[in-house]
Amino acid sequence: MIFSSKAEYGVRLMIELGRQSPLHPTSLKAIADAEGLPLAYLEQVVARLRKAGLVMSARGAHGGYWLSRPADQIAMDEVVQALEGSIAPMECFVHDHTERVLCSHEPDGGRGCATKLLWTRVQGGIIRSLQTTTLAELVKFSDRHEPASPAVTAVTAVTAASTAPEPTPAT
Amino acid sequence: MIFSSKAEYGVRLMIELGRQSPLHPTSLKAIADAEGLPLAYLEQVVARLRKAGLVMSARGAHGGYWLSRPADQIAMDEVVQALEGSIAPMECFVHDHTERVLCSHEPDGGRGCATKLLWTRVQGGIIRSLQTTTLAELVKFSDRHEPASPAVTAVTAVTAASTAPEPTPAT
DNA sequence: GGTTAAACCGACCCTCCTGGTAGGATTTAG
DNA sequence: CTAAATCCTACCAGGAGGGTCGGTTTAACC
Secondary structure, three states: OOOOHHHHHHHHHHHHHHHOOOOOOEOHHHHHHHHOOOHHHHHHHHHHHHHOOOEEEEOOOOOEEEEOOOHHHOEHHHHHHHHHOOOOOOHHHOOOOOOOHHHOOOOOOOOOOHHHHHHHHHHHHHHHHHHOOEHHHHHHHHHHHOOOOOOOHHHHOOOOOOOOOOOOOOO | OOOOHHHHHHHHHHHHHHHOOOOOOEOHHHHHHHHOOOHHHHHHHHHHHHHOOOEEEEOOOOOEEEEOOOHHHOEHHHHHHHHHOOOOOOHHHOOOOOOOHHHOOOOOOOOOOHHHHHHHHHHHHHHHHHHOOEHHHHHHHHHHHOOOOOOOOOOOOHHHHHHOOOOOOOO
8 A cells, every 4th residue: 555544544634624613723532533533543643743833733621733724725745744754655765865675776886776767756746646736625525525514513612712722824 | 655665676677677688588587686686586576477467488497587568568557556466545445345444434425535536646646657657768767877788878877867757856 | 729621642562464485386498 | 307497375574554551731611
């Protein structure tokens, strides 16, 4: 498989956040329930998104997560990269400095192996397709196909934007 | 990682066959030695290529393998597909009929999940980049950069990846 | 202030796949 | 007949993927 379940879960999580109002945080529990995903595992996933600056969080009661930017300004290559660590078609692509066994005949000389040409093109194809897809597109798509989403509405409505942690919707 | 070492080894094997005259078979041993790969493992790899009809073989002494078609008529998506089994960005793409846990919320209803839209695009990007690369290209590329090949200057070696029609985004 | 809901953190575990080996059986040129 | 090769099946070790658990901190509400 090309991408791990972290990518799947993380993208779903981002979509779910994109469906919510950015004015109040959404708890992981709500997302886990809505998507049928294990909460404890989602914590790990969302941690990557947070470290990448894609989501922000508020701790404590009525805390949760929200997108740090409007969904139409989030390209999916950023998201997937954050979740997967790197978008590398082959082992030797991960770090330029740590050439591994697979590229055994590469470091010994300046020439690049022919396979690298191939993997470079593939990587380009992947990244381009991710770059040209925004989170907003996916959110819109999921809206069109969602029969109904009663999922997350209950928990959050209380304090609304009173002390909401400033999602900074500038622009 | 996106592709396994089977893909790397198999592509190298195909390139090596492409460099040889198709008139006489090339033994796996020769390829294993040339590329520094374990022979026993290459057997498994080449078996996939043979079953896919990409290479043909002759048993017995002086046996070996050769391309079943000219290298310029072999697109790399066929090769990679044969080696990897399928080019699927996510679990649920492998077989349409065996939807797995990851797509838990998909089978229940006609709607497709939004992530599937994303993975479909990614898959398209990958396959397109593979389809537009022929084995002959890689053979030619490896010829230009092979120090062992006579009468070719090594001057252009490093930047030659720029001959790829695909831009190579930084990671 | 206490309770409760949440993020946060790190260690742990288990299964499956990958990469690779071992040992043979079969074919065929010389 | 023998050597060189393909072919085939089983096996194995390690690591990563997917997931759990327990606990600590933070903050809102009563």
